[in-house]
Amino acid sequence: LPLSIPASDIRKLAIIMVGLPARGKSFIARHVARYMAWRGHSTRIFNVGNYRRVMYGSDKPHTFFDPKNPEAAAARKMCARKALEDMTQWLTSEGDSIQIAIYDATNSTKERRAWLKKACDELGVRSMFIESVCRDHRIVDANVRATKIFSPDYVGKDPEQAISDFLHRIKWYEESYEEIEEDDTSYVKIIDVGKKVVVNNVYGYLPTRVVFFCMNMRVSARPIYITRHGQSEYNALGKIGGNSGLTELGKQYAQNLSKFLHDDILRSHPHLSIWTSTLRRTIQTAKAIGRPFLQWGSLDEIEAGEANGMTYEEMAQKLPHDFEERKRNKLCYRYPRGESYQDLILRLDPVVMELQRQEHAVLVVAHQAVLRVLFAYLTERPHHECPNLNIPLHTVIKLTPMAYGCEVKYYPLDDNIPATASMDHGK
Amino acid sequence: LPLSIPASDIRKLAIIMVGLPARGKSFIARHVARYMAWRGHSTRIFNVGNYRRVMYGSDKPHTFFDPKNPEAAAARKMCARKALEDMTQWLTSEGDSIQIAIYDATNSTKERRAWLKKACDELGVRSMFIESVCRDHRIVDANVRATKIFSPDYVGKDPEQAISDFLHRIKWYEESYEEIEEDDTSYVKIIDVGKKVVVNNVYGYLPTRVVFFCMNMRVSARPIYITRHGQSEYNALGKIGGNSGLTELGKQYAQNLSKFLHDDILRSHPHLSIWTSTLRRTIQTAKAIGRPFLQWGSLDEIEAGEANGMTYEEMAQKLPHDFEERKRNKLCYRYPRGESYQDLILRLDPVVMELQRQEHAVLVVAHQAVLRVLFAYLTERPHHECPNLNIPLHTVIKLTPMAYGCEVKYYPLDDNIPATASMDHGK
Numbered sequence: 001l002p003l004s005i006p007a008s009d010i011r012k013l014a015i016i017m018v019g020l021p022a023r024g025k026s027f028i029a030r031h032v033a034r035y036m037a038w039r040g041h042s043t044r045i046f047n048v049g050n051y052r053r054v055m056y057g058s059d060k061p062h063t064f065f066d067p068k069n070p071e072a073a074a075a076r077k078m079c080a081r082k083a084l085e086d087m088t089q090w091l092t093s094e095g096d097s098i099q100i101a102i103y104d105a106t107n108s109t110k111e112r113r114a115w116l117k118k119a120c121d122e123l124g125v126r127s128m129f130i131e132s133v134c135r136d137h138r139i140v141d142a143n144v145r146a147t148k149i150f151s152p153d154y155v156g157k158d159p160e161q162a163i164s165d166f167l168h169r170i171k172w173y174e175e176s177y178e179e180i181e182e183d184d185t186s187y188v189k190i191i192d193v194g195k196k197v198v199v200n201n202v203y204g205y206l207p208t209r210v211v212f213f214c215m216n217m218r219v220s221a222r223p224i225y226i227t228r229h230g231q232s233e234y235n236a237l238g239k240i241g242g243n244s245g246l247t248e249l250g251k252q253y254a255q256n257l258s259k260f261l262h263d264d265i266l267r268s269h270p271h272l273s274i275w276t277s278t279l280r281r282t283i284q285t286a287k288a289i290g291r292p293f294l295q296w297g298s299l300d301e302i303e304a305g306e307a308n309g310m311t312y313e314e315m316a317q318k319l320p321h322d323f324e325e326r327k328r329n330k331l332c333y334r335y336p337r338g339e340s341y342q343d344l345i346l347r348l349d350p351v352v353m354e355l356q357r358q359e360h361a362v363l364v365v366a367h368q369a370v371l372r373v374l375f376a377y378l379t380e381r382p383h384h385e386c387p388n389l390n391i392p393l394h395t396v397i398k399l400t401p402m403a404y405g406c407e408v409k410y411y412p413l414d415d416n417i418p419a420t421a422s423m424d425h426g427k
Numbered sequence: 428l429p430l431s432i433p434a435s436d437i438r439k440l441a442i443i444m445v446g447l448p449a450r451g452k453s454f455i456a457r458h459v460a461r462y463m464a465w466r467g468h469s470t471r472i473f474n475v476g477n478y479r480r481v482m483y484g485s486d487k488p489h490t491f492f493d494p495k496n497p498e499a500a501a502a503r504k505m506c507a508r509k510a511l512e513d514m515t516q517w518l519t520s521e522g523d524s525i526q527i528a529i530y531d532a533t534n535s536t537k538e539r540r541a542w543l544k545k546a547c548d549e550l551g552v553r554s555m556f557i558e559s560v561c562r563d564h565r566i567v568d569a570n571v572r573a574t575k576i577f578s579p580d581y582v583g584k585d586p587e588q589a590i591s592d593f594l595h596r597i598k599w600y601e602e603s604y605e606e607i608e609e610d611d612t613s614y615v616k617i618i619d620v621g622k623k624v625v626v627n628n629v630y631g632y633l634p635t636r637v638v639f640f641c642m643n644m645r646v647s648a649r650p651i652y653i654t655r656h657g658q659s660e661y662n663a664l665g666k667i668g669g670n671s672g673l674t675e676l677g678k679q680y681a682q683n684l685s686k687f688l689h690d691d692i693l694r695s696h697p698h699l700s701i702w703t704s705t706l707r708r709t710i711q712t713a714k715a716i717g718r719p720f721l722q723w724g725s726l727d728e729i730e731a732g733e734a735n736g737m738t739y740e741e742m743a744q745k746l747p748h749d750f751e752e753r754k755r756n757k758l759c760y761r762y763p764r765g766e767s768y769q770d771l772i773l774r775l776d777p778v779v780m781e782l783q784r785q786e787h788a789v790l791v792v793a794h795q796a797v798l799r800v801l802f803a804y805l806t807e808r809p810h811h812e813c814p815n816l817n818i819p820l821h822t823v824i825k826l827t828p829m830a831y832g833c834e835v836k837y838y839p840l841d842d843n844i845p846a847t848a849s850m851d852h853g854k
């Protein structure tokens with residue numbers, strides 16, 4: 001990445017989740033992991049619940065979580081130890097490169113946390129706790145009802161029985177739960193889904209990014225709509241970059257998009273915000289909708305530098321070395337005096353933060369490379385796939401975040417567009 | 428600014444400082460104000476202490492701050508009211524544009540804070556409190572000794588008497604101090620210079636930026652060194668942009684810079700980090716030093732787009748409209764397919780955050796426009812002056828943050844460089 005992290009800064013980070021069951025620990029863990037992986041860091045989650053299911057089966061009743069049940073307690077400690085072992089091993093497996101491990105379990109006692117911190121200290125790995133606390137009990141109830149009946153622990157069980165069992169499980173943990181207040185450790189405490197956040201002893205580049213991300217995280221499931229601008233003159237000529245206006249086909253798409261928004265989207269999402277880049281083709285596209293929109297320089301297309309205005313054929317002729325290099329490693333390839341996909345990821349970081357923060361639906365009218373990067377983030381695609389994702393022209397893509405994952409729907413709004421027109425930057 | 432803030436988001440923000448005397452309230456206020464002003468927002472501090480000095484004189488002994496002294500309490504309330512009035516008036520004076528007011532006083536009781544919040548609510552202005560708390564008393568002692576003897580309240584006084592009087596003043600405030608814990612208000616509580624931070628009920632783009640900035644703020648006075656690359660081939664030809672290497676003169680500067688670092692700077696700052704852009708001329712310059720350095724795309728020179736590779740004379744001929752436009756408003760002027768200074772400010776925001784976070788000295792080897800933007804931030808120059816600041820070639824500038832302001836020292840390392848060579852991008 002263009003911003004390498006100073007050698008003196010933290011390169012190995014163990015994030016340790018803390019909290020009673022159904023506080024969103026796994027939700028937060030997955031979101032942090034997705035964000036860090038998207039930024040290009042090696043990231044892995046170690047979920048102790050999964051170890052338990054593999055090692056002891058997934059059909060354990062709530063009494064398995066009774067701290068006064070010594071056999072079960074020993075079994076659960078064994079899972080914790082195995083997960084820690086694997087984490088330790090993984091964190092020492094990739095030499096000096098940046099690695100972020102997330103240890104996902106309740107870790108609800110001081111003792112357990114001291115044990116984990118000690119293991120990290122001995123390894124020379126920075127540890128940082130993320131605790132989720134709900135003072136408002138309605139949040140927990142809603143979480144249990146919304147997610148726990150689908151847990152692998154309750155496959156084939158009656159939902160009401162599952163809920164009742166899970167609430168018992170929570171009770172067992174409550175007996176020994178100690179909120180984190182260890183002043184000498186790094187921690188973030190997220191109270192009532194971020195209404196209040198306490199940050200203690202957090203220093204360093206990576207930990208600071210994680211905290212900032214957590215502070216911007218929302219759980220509401222508002223959709224994000226993305227679309228490329230209508231066909232531009234450069235699209236039609238197969239030229240890279242530029243700042244051309246829309247063709248007749250492109251203008252027609254702007255009309256279709258407007259109709260689609262007014263007929264469909266705006267009814268259910270009257271507070272929808274519209275964001276464009278600062279280039280003519282996205283502005284022209286959004287203008288047709290007849291609503292205010294934000295122009296955002298961070299959403300401008302990948303800068304093609306010296307290849308700007310060329311067709312790919314010309315680029316192959318005039319910049320043959322570049323052309324080959326780009327084919328070989330499109331993620332890292334940087335246009336001469338232009339940008340790479342990795343540059344684009346850093347440039348789009350504030351956009352991603354803003355998308356996280358939004359409480360209402362958003363429509364992003366932008367460009368193929370830019371939307372690939374956003375799409376990769378939202379749908380959690382592996383880093384290296386990002387430059388080859390297909391973002392067809394004249395199509396709205398609806399992305400709805402789910403508790404785990406993201407629903408993707410395509411709305412092609414034009415039958416006439418030649419298939420090749422969706423291929424610029426796509427080769 | 429390219430990122431306009433959604434119309435629905437907060438456009439008027441009143442930041443209200445909270446804390447006992449000598450907790451760094453004015454320090455934080457000035458830093459937040461500087462950052463927001465640099466981003467281009469209209470920002471003003473209302474310091475109640477200044478109102479007191481103007482309205483009642485600056486020679487008041489500590490008994491003036493005794494809450495049981497009714498006359499003095501009434502006088503102090505009068506100052507608070509006058510400052511609030513002025514703030515209210517200012518916040519309604521610039522129509523719909525973004526405005527950030529900072530109300531700097533102890534505001535150490537619940538009652539006082541409720542009074543201020545109510546005034547903001549009635550005005551339709553979002554209020555947000557920033558409290559500084561020191562649990563570690565050594566911090567306060569050091570602050571009093573370092574800054575209060577220079578306070579306008581103690582001009583001509585014996586330092587030991589000043590300190591003793593000020594410590595008495597603190598005692599009076601301590602009698603009625605109530606830490607902020609009002610759950611229904613927006614606040615950031617900074618404990619022990621950021622060791623711990625509590626963020627409550629903070630939503631919206633501007634408040635989130637303020638919080639993130641506060642979390643990255645350091646008070647250590649490590650210097651920041653900035654220098655442009657050595658003279659490049661394009662510099663010598665008077666051409667804009669490009670990615671040329673160093674001339675012989677430029678290479679000589681790289682040597683001089685290296686010598687200067689090893690002979691002078693590195694002795695007192697052995698942990699110095701070196702940052703460059705990703706362009707050849709800064710990399711070549713930094714390489715001569717023989718220490719590891721970070722390449723950072725955000726530090727690349729302003730993108731001149733279609734004017735790239737032209738001389739200013741050519742630009743005047745080929746892009747006459749642009750040439751005039753740039754002369755007229757260099758801050759907002761955006762090169763066709765390139766960037767404006769305002770774009771640059773947004774691009775450099777993460778760099779500024781990183782600079783804030785650093786505990787050790789940093790040397791930034793970059794470019795004229797980029798360094799202008801950083802220099803403007805560090806020395807608190809008005810937004811509109813930024814594009815015309817003079818950053819001479821072949822000169823190291825040392826910037827040392829002081830409690831209030833920044834010390835600037837120039838180290839020209841080359842007698843031979845023709846004066847005009849420092850003029851690219853400078854016209």
Ligand SMILES: Nc1ncnc2c1ncn2[C@@H]1O[C@H](COP(=O)(O)OP(=O)(O)OP(=O)(O)O)[C@@H](O)[C@H]1O
Pocket residue numbers: 019020021022023024025026027028049106132133134139142143146147190192193194219403
């Ligand atoms: N900060 C948060 N506080 C409370 N709930 C949250 C938070 N973030 C996400 N959630 C919600 O939590 C639910 C998911 O719960 P999740 O499975 O992540 O809990 P968990 O703490 O991992 O539980 P368990 O201990 O059983 O593994 C989702 O419905 C999500 O909306």
Ligand SMILES: Nc1ncnc2c1ncn2[C@@H]1O[C@H](COP(=O)(O)OP(=O)(O)OP(=O)(O)O)[C@@H](O)[C@H]1O
Pocket residue numbers: 446447448449450451452453454455476533559560561566569570573574617619620621646830
């Ligand atoms: N978060 C902080 N906590 C404690 N001290 C700080 C903090 N930030 C800056 N300082 C230090 O505080 C000192 C400046 O004090 P400052 O005048 O700003 O205090 P104040 O709270 O405004 O006092 P007063 O109530 O007298 O106006 C500086 O020396 C600075 O290093």
Ligand SMILES: [Mg+2]
Pocket residue numbers: 025026027049104
């Ligand atoms: Mg879980």
Ligand SMILES: [Mg+2]
Pocket residue numbers: 452453454476531
């Ligand atoms: Mg002050």
